Every structure is written in C-alpha cells, then in structure tokens.
Amino acid sequence: LAAVHTGDALMSVMVRKKLAWGLFFISPWIIGFLVFTLYPMIASLYYSFTSYDVLRPPQWVGLENYITFFAKDHFAVKAITNTLYYAVIFVPLNIVVAVSVSLLLNNKIKGMAVYRAIFYLPSIVPAVAATMIWVWIFSYNNGLLNYGLNLIGLPKIAWLNDPNWTKPALIIMTLWGFGGAMVIYLAGLQDIPQSLYEAAEVDGAGTPQKLFKITLPLLTPQIFFQLVMGIIGAFQVFATVYILAGSSTTGTSQTLGGPASSLLFYNVYLYFNAFQFFKMGYSSAMAWILFIATMIVTLIVVRGSQRWVFYMGGGR
Amino acid sequence: MSRKLSRRRFLKLGLGSLGAAGLAACAPKTVIVEKEKVVTSAPEVVKETIVVEKEVQVTKIVEKEVEKEVEVTKIVEKEVEKIVAATPVAPPDIAPLEAPALTPPPDKVELVMWDAWGREVRWNREPIQEAADAWNRANPDVTVEYLPGLTELDAKLLTAVAAGDPPNCVIHGPTTELAYRGALTKLNDYLDLGGHDFVDMIPGCWESMTVKGDVYSIAWNTNNGAVFYNTDLFKEAGLDPDQPPTTINELDEYADALTKQDDAGNLTQIGFVPWFNIAGIFGTWASAFGAKLWDEENGKVQFDDPKSIEALEWHVGYAEKLGWDAINAFNDSLAGQDAFGAGKLAMLLTGPWMLSGYRSDYPDINWNTAPLPAYPGGPGRGTWLGGRWVIMPKGIADPDWTWEFVKFFGSKQVQLLYGVWTTNFVPWDEENRNEWFLADKQMMGFLDALPECWPIPKIPTSNHAFFTALRPMQDEARQGLRTPEEAMVEATRIAQEEVDRFLGSL
Numbered sequence: 001l002a003a004v005h006t007g008d009a010l011m012s013v014m015v016r017k018k019l020a021w022g023l024f025f026i027s028p029w030i031i032g033f034l035v036f037t038l039y040p041m042i043a044s045l046y047y048s049f050t051s052y053d054v055l056r057p058p059q060w061v062g063l064e065n066y067i068t069f070f071a072k073d074h075f076a077v078k079a080i081t082n083t084l085y086y087a088v089i090f091v092p093l094n095i096v097v098a099v100s101v102s103l104l105l106n107n108k109i110k111g112m113a114v115y116r117a118i119f120y121l122p123s124i125v126p127a128v129a130a131t132m133i134w135v136w137i138f139s140y141n142n143g144l145l146n147y148g149l150n151l152i153g154l155p156k157i158a159w160l161n162d163p164n165w166t167k168p169a170l171i172i173m174t175l176w177g178f179g180g181a182m183v184i185y186l187a188g189l190q191d192i193p194q195s196l197y198e199a200a201e202v203d204g205a206g207t208p209q210k211l212f213k214i215t216l217p218l219l220t221p222q223i224f225f226q227l228v229m230g231i232i233g234a235f236q237v238f239a240t241v242y243i244l245a246g247s248s249t250t251g252t253s254q255t256l257g258g259p260a261s262s263l264l265f266y267n268v269y270l271y272f273n274a275f276q277f278f279k280m281g282y283s284s285a286m287a288w289i290l291f292i293a294t295m296i297v298t299l300i301v302v303r304g305s306q307r308w309v310f311y312m313g314g315g316r
Numbered sequence: 317m318s319r320k321l322s323r324r325r326f327l328k329l330g331l332g333s334l335g336a337a338g339l340a341a342c343a344p345k346t347v348i349v350e351k352e353k354v355v356t357s358a359p360e361v362v363k364e365t366i367v368v369e370k371e372v373q374v375t376k377i378v379e380k381e382v383e384k385e386v387e388v389t390k391i392v393e394k395e396v397e398k399i400v401a402a403t404p405v406a407p408p409d410i411a412p413l414e415a416p417a418l419t420p421p422p423d424k425v426e427l428v429m430w431d432a433w434g435r436e437v438r439w440n441r442e443p444i445q446e447a448a449d450a451w452n453r454a455n456p457d458v459t460v461e462y463l464p465g466l467t468e469l470d471a472k473l474l475t476a477v478a479a480g481d482p483p484n485c486v487i488h489g490p491t492t493e494l495a496y497r498g499a500l501t502k503l504n505d506y507l508d509l510g511g512h513d514f515v516d517m518i519p520g521c522w523e524s525m526t527v528k529g530d531v532y533s534i535a536w537n538t539n540n541g542a543v544f545y546n547t548d549l550f551k552e553a554g555l556d557p558d559q560p561p562t563t564i565n566e567l568d569e570y571a572d573a574l575t576k577q578d579d580a581g582n583l584t585q586i587g588f589v590p591w592f593n594i595a596g597i598f599g600t601w602a603s604a605f606g607a608k609l610w611d612e613e614n615g616k617v618q619f620d621d622p623k624s625i626e627a628l629e630w631h632v633g634y635a636e637k638l639g640w641d642a643i644n645a646f647n648d649s650l651a652g653q654d655a656f657g658a659g660k661l662a663m664l665l666t667g668p669w670m671l672s673g674y675r676s677d678y679p680d681i682n683w684n685t686a687p688l689p690a691y692p693g694g695p696g697r698g699t700w701l702g703g704r705w706v707i708m709p710k711g712i713a714d715p716d717w718t719w720e721f722v723k724f725f726g727s728k729q730v731q732l733l734y735g736v737w738t739t740n741f742v743p744w745d746e747e748n749r750n751e752w753f754l755a756d757k758q759m760m761g762f763l764d765a766l767p768e769c770w771p772i773p774k775i776p777t778s779n780h781a782f783f784t785a786l787r788p789m790q791d792e793a794r795q796g797l798r799t800p801e802e803a804m805v806e807a808t809r810i811a812q813e814e815v816d817r818f819l820g821s822l
Contacts, residue, residue: 051821054474055497059821075784140648161644256783260791275471277780277814278497 048285053278065285076286078261079269082167086265087234090171095226098178099219102185103211116186123179131243134173135160145172160244163262170244170263174237181226188222189215191312220309228298235294238267266290410733413450415724420457425717427460427484429725432469440464443734444487447725458717460484473709474499482709484718485725487536490524491705495532496776496822501708501715503531512723513744520701521743524771528612533705534726535743537735539667540769541600541699542685542761543567544674549574549585549662560686560761564630567663567689574662575638583638583646586655588663590631591794595665598786599700599772601627606694610773615819617775617811619786620804623694628793628800635794657681667702668762671739685761698768703740741766777818781811 023030048065050058069076105116122130137144138159146156159169196214205213245258245268256272257264266286274283429448433440441464448462466472469488476482477499494500507514514534521535547557553573561567567588574587590601597619602609607623610616618624635643647655655661657678664670665688674683687697706726708718724730731742736752739759745767753759775781785807793803 051817053497054478055499056821140645142649158641158644158648161641161648255787255791260795260797261788272783275468276783277777278470278474278493279780 044284044287047281048288050281051279052281052284054280058281061281065282066289068282069285069289075256075261075264075269078257079264079266082257082262082264083235083237083266085167086170086237087231089167090174091227091230091234093171094175094178094181094230095223097175098181098226099185099216099223101178102182102189103215105182105186106189119182120179123177123182125177127239128243130177131173131240134169134176135244138169138173161259163258163260166244166258166262170241173244174240181230184222184226185219188219192218193312217310218312221311224301224305224309228301231297231301232294235290235297236267237265238271241265242268242271410736411729413447413729413733415451415454417454418458418720420455421717425458425714427458427714427718427721429460429462429721430466430469430473430483430486431462431464432466432488434465439738443737446733447730451721451724458721460721470494477709477711480711482712484708484712484714485722486707486709487704488533488707489704490772490778491533491707492527492774493776493778494707495527495530496818499710500532501710501712503534503708503719506719507531513727516746517743518701518745518767518769520698520767520770524701524774525705527774533707534722536704536706536726537731537738537740538701538703538743538766539669539740540701540762540766541595541665541667542687542765543663543665543689544656544670544683544685544761545663546656546659546661547682547684549659553662557684560684561663561689562686563689564691571634571663572637581642582649583642584660586638586643586646586661588634589638589643589661590634590665591790592655592661592664593666595699596787597624597628597631597790598782599702600665600688601631603770604688604694604699605630605691610775612774615776615815617781617808617815619789619808619811620801625800625804628790628804631790632793632796632800635796640795654678656683665699668739668741668759671756671758683758685758687761687765696768697765698770699765701769701771703743775811775815777811777814780814781807784814785810 047058049060049062051061051064052058101119105112105119125133136142140146140156140158140161143159145159149156157165159165192215196218197210200210200214241257241263245255245263255261257268267290270283270286270290273279273286431440431444444464445462448460452459463483469486473482473486473488473494474497488494491500517535518538521538525531525533525535543560545557545560550557555570555573561570571587574585575583576585578584595601598609602619602621602624605623605627607618607621607627609618609621609624611618646660650658650660654674654677656664656666657674659681671685674681688699690697706722708715708722712718728742728744728747732747732750734740735742735748736750741748741753741762748763748766753763772778789798789803789807789810792798793800798806
C-alpha cells in the first residue's frame, strides 16, 4: 500500500511538472485569449450599460442604450429589417445553390477537378476586390448584368441606386462566393457509402428517389452546419455592404448605408455608432443585442435540427 | 477631409484622359514638366524633384471641329480662350524654409506629429516633411517626427488621449467635436504670448478655430468652393464665357440652357446640380441662402431655419426638373468618369483641389472658375471653409515645445509653401494674393470669395447630425418622399436629441 502511495505521489509530481510545461507552452494563447478576447467581451458588457466616448470615464445609464435601440432609434429598425431581409433570403438560397452545384460536381466526368476549382475560385477572392468587380457588373448603363437583361428584353435596373434593388444586388453578389460551402457539401457527398446507392438500385430506385431518400438526408449534417454558419455570417455582414453602399452614384458624398439607408446593415450601423459618432456604450449594447439574437436563433435552429438532421450510424 | 482626398486620388487612379471629341480642342495643352530644384540651405544640399504644372502655349495653327457640320476651320491660337492662354503658372520657386533656432533644452525633446492623409500621397507628404526637416535642422535637440497616413485617425487619437500618451500635435479635419469632448489643449494662453503669425486671419478661418470663444486649433491651409464652368459648353449654348452667372436666378437660367436630353429622354448633358460633388445643405447652401444652422450659445440645431428650407426647396426644384432617376442614370452612365471632366456637366461647385485634378487628368476641356452665384439678399458668395487644422491634444508631453513647433508649422512661410505646392489656400487673405496664385486666372473664382466664406456649422455632434439627420432627410426631400419643410423639421428633431444627450453628459 505504502509503495502504491509513493508511486501516486511521484506520478502527481510528474503530472504537475508536465502540466506546468503544457501551460507554459500554451500561455501565449491563454494570455491572448484573456487579454484580447475575454476581457474586451466582459468590458463591452459593462460599457453597454454606460454612456462612453473613450475620453471621459463611462457614465452608468442602466438600460437606456437598450431601450433607445428598441424603442427610439428608427435607424436601428432599418438595420434590423435590412439584415433580416438579407439573412432570410440569402442563407436558404445559398444552401440551394451550393448543394445543387456540388451535386453536379460530384459526377465522375473528365476534368472535374478543373470545374471544381473554377466554382471554388470566387470564394477565395477577397471580399473587397470582389465587391469592386460587382460594382461594375451592377452599373446601370455599362454593367454586364443590365446588358444581359437588355438582351432578353427586360428593362434595366438601377441596382445600386434604387433602394428596392440594392439588397437583391447584394444577395446576387454574395451568392457568387458559394464555393466555400460547396467544398463542404462535396466532402459530405463523398462520405455517403456507395453501398447504399447500390442497394437502392437493386431495389429499383431511380435517380430522384436516390437523391431524396439517400443523398439529401445524409447531407443534412452538412446543410445544418452551413445553415448555422450562414445565419451567423449573414447577421455579421460588413465589408461588402459597406463598400457597396459607398458605390451608389447619386452624385453626392458618403451616406449612412447607401440609398435611403437600404444597405444599412446591423454591423455597418454599429460601426458608425462606434467610430463616427463615438457612442461606444451604445454600440457595445448593439453588439450584445446581436450576440444574444444570434445565440437565440442558433439555439432554435439546433433544437429544430433534431427533426431533420440525420447522422449516419443511427444517431440523430 | 479624407473624402476630398479619396475623390482626388480616385481621379488620379487611371481614369485617363478623355476626348471631348465633338468639341473644339484647340486650347493650350497642359503638360507635366519635371524640374529639378536644388535646395541649398545649410548644412546639406537637398535635391528634390518636384512636379510642376506648366501651361505651354500651342503656337501652331489648330483645327477646330464644329459640331455636326464637321467643318474644318483654321483659326489662330490667340483667338481662343484668352483666359486659359494667359495663364503662365510659375514653378513654385519658394525660398527654402527657415525655422527659428531656439535655445536648446537641457534634455532632448522628441515631438510627434500625426497626419491622417496618406503616406503614399506625395504632394501632401513632401511639403510637410520639408517643414519638419527644416525645424529639425534648426533645432537638433527638439526633434519632430512626422507620421503620415494614420487612417481612422479619430479612433486612434481618442484612444491615445485616453491612454495618456497622445501625439504632440495632429493635422486634423474639423475639430469641433474633439474640442467639445475635451480632447484638445486650449490655446488661448499660448496665443496671448504673441510672437506668432496667427493674427489678421480671414474671419471665417479664425471662427473655425474656436468653440464658444476659446481657441482649440490653428487653421492650417484652407479651401472653399467655386463654380467650375466649361467655357466650350457655354459658347455652344450661346452664353458668354466671360460672364458666368452671378445670382442664383442666373444660375438657374444658365443651367437650363446647358442641359440636353436625347430623344429617349435621357440626360446627355447637365447644366448644374446643386448637390453634386461635396456640396450640400450642411456645408454650403443653407448658409448661402442666409440660414444659420447652429445656435452655439443656446445649443440649438436649426436645420429648419426658413432659409434652409428654401434652399432645399430650390434643390427639389432641380430634382423635379431633371428627374431624380434621370440624374442617377446620368451619373451611372459616366462609368466612373468625372462628369465635369468628361464635358458632360457644364457647371460644378467644388474645391480648389480640382484645379490640378482637371488640369492633369482632363486636359481636353476648357474651363474657368467663378465665385458662388449669390442668393438675392443673402450673405454673399461665400461657401464652406474647409482645409485642415493643427491641434494639440490634451495631456501631451512638452506642451510648450509643441507650441513652439506649431508656431513655426502654422506660420505663413510654411503654410504658403504647402499651399503653393498643393493648390490650397492659406488662412490670410494677403498671403493668398501671392505671385503664384495671382498668375493663375482659374484660381480667381476661389480667391475672390474666400474672405466671405464661413466654417461648416460647429455642432458638437456634427457627424451624427450629418449622417443620421441632415443627409438622409435631404435625399428624402429630393426624391419627393417628404416636403422640404417636413424633412428639415425631422432632421432638426433627430440632431437636437443627440446634441441634448451629448451636452447633458458634459
């Protein structure tokens, strides 16, 4: 017994030593996380209950920022509706497009790697550069898109100047970058055991049945992942809208979110409040509202996922 | 203002020159001449290559293509565009800067100066660096380090002030908000010491340095607006290019005469649009109509001043006359070209930075400038007073030495060097009447009206007031979504709420 105890003590010394070294080596991350992530997060929660302009010490205002946001700020309403409009249309559309294209790219034909690379390429173009290109594509008189509409006899659209068309323009533009999601779907597709298809064929299943009874159900984990990430991404969209909003050609200087604020997205408005108006307390409150809203929506999606996401190996 | 800079850079970024092909192209060409200038100030010899714009007269006979008729007529150069032809721009052979050599301190002092404008923008950086170098040569124990290209300047500055380690001085845009927020050192006591050039300034410039009577900044180069007008389009429309419009009514008449539509109703040429470029109710038009948008004493926003509403009504008149959508389609059809530069906009209210912009990027158009046409019974021909200001943030190290440097950096000799180099004005009327500016006839539209200009409204939360209130409401009125009065009343309400909240928190 005594020997065992001694052994334990020895072990624990070694374990502790190892632990110390482990902590030492991971300390850059731990310090970085505590100082640059955790502390700012907690501080911003505190600031969200204050009026704070960086220079003067924050003044406690209780829930005023939150009340102003929900009850008094009509730009907040605009920012929320614009962001929801985008999320509700873009996220499902992106899934449909990316799944469809990855189904096509999952065929075994010659030169498939090239096609895959071509469809993937747009997603690695930096957002700013891509937006610059799209500003040209959306041009009223000289744009590729209106040229195409003209060819099939449709009227031209003022994509970046008409408040009703700026968000559809943004959706079209961001759909272009579906390559990232596509790669994940492709991986998912290749993970589906060939034996299932073979068994289905033996039973006389056609292509549609294979698609709807095997492929899509077994792709639901990937779709679920993309849905969650897509919602989070759509809520946080910034750089693309910020540039697109600045590209309206009404002949005047900068605006708050483009024509009639139709491109005033949540994070754009947050940015303006923080770095143009120096309302750090208010923008901190906005950040927390966004965080909580994202969390609630994600939780709802996760809860609902139990009904439609299938994991191989029987688990749901 | 970085907005102006980016516009200018945008122009420079390869939009190229455009042929106004159907029009007479017989004016003198502007060419860029590189000249080597040797600055011989002791102790070392500094070689600088500077770019000088020089008008070269075209002495040969040129062809004139008359619109439609394609009739080639031979005319002599001197008969065309006497204004432009008589513009020999001298190279800025300014005497090298000489900074005062002060009694050195016991310990070495190191000062830092920030500048929002880009590191890559040579025309801005080089004259400023030259000033810093001149100071450092004379005062090796009190050195100044110049740091250009600080983007997101306000965020960095406020953070630095809050952290207790601000730069000694900053070249900054409008400074009202910073002054109200307590980010700036008050300069009254330093000014009282005398021995500086900051007297007899243009009244508007002095006004722009103060908040509630206290001085918080030094006007460091300034600009205003003037109407650029295309003399070829004037002639084509039967208007006298020597008689630009002098009143708002004349401006309207000229604008109508200079506007063209094609058979499909698209605007192919526009005479004038009041809100093009950077002009708007906030900076120019409300004040030009005689409105006072900000009551500093009582802290009241007055966007709904009857004269401001009248100015906006006048804007709406243009939106209705030309069509909001048609104007946007016109802009869009330019595909990034500058409307005035492309010869499709006859008159444009903008700033002096476009003087060199149009000369270098659009040499094929012929133009001149005129002061803002006056509103009958209004305050005159003044526009906004832009430019930049030198500030000393609160809590800086070595404030007295910083002031000594600011005294030199803001002095007439340094500002004039920068002004001539970059086509910006200085805050003294007399110094603006210098040989270089007077030789430039196209600059007169600016210079003549400069003493009548005023700073933009000094609202403590002006960014908020502009972006969330005035800017969107102006557009809603122009689009016919609200009446001008409704728009301005609403803009006042939104802006006032934030002003009250802000002033209440002080």
